[in-house]
Amino acid sequence: MSKEKLAVLRAKGYDFDIQNLFERAWGMYRIQPLLNASFTMLIISANLLAALYLKDYAFLYSLFLAPHLFSGFYFVANKFSQGQQVVYPDFFKGLSFYIPIFSVWLIGQMITALGFVALVIPGVYFLVAYNFAVLMVIFGGFDFWTALEESRKLITVRWGKFAVLVIILIVINILGALLFLFGLIVTLPISYYVTYILFEDLTEDVFAEEGSGQSSYSSGS
Incomplete structure (x- = not known):
């Protein structure tokens, strides 16, 4: 049923306000700034430790733990x-x-990588189009392939604007990393909150009556 509702959403079309997304994401961050900062520092520390002391096996961290x-x-x-x-x-x-x-992370990364190796442009397309894939798995209850496809089809409706959003997110995180990595304590959580807020805005009605998705997860947490 959710797939049918997503199809209706795609056919109807949608739009979003990038500035509003960042304002609301910043509002989320400010609810629990210490928890956000401490968890982000944990992730950064784990990445640094893997890169410095487990160079030959750092990819295992990136594959088996970082996505989660x-x-x-x-x-x-x-x-x-x-x-x-x-x-x-x-x-x-x-x-x-x-x-x-x-x-969903492994297959999505493989397809994106193959796209870059092939003609670059397909890789850029998938890099943007799979931004909702993990969210589709968690809150949509889809299997990994359906999640990838539903993310791709939904984002393709406004792919150009999503690409602009992704570029902005990449730039702010690069700037955060240039500040001796400390800027990432703010930019990294906000990037994920921006993506979540947009996903929820678009799919809240789609999953509201499905027994899965945002509403069901919240009630069970």
């Missing part, structure tokens, strides 16, 4: 959106969706 840690921001954003109290363990809830998140 980053996904924690989506679970926290969901609770912020529902007005629920956030505690530090909420950031680790990506681990409870281990196989689905691992699958």
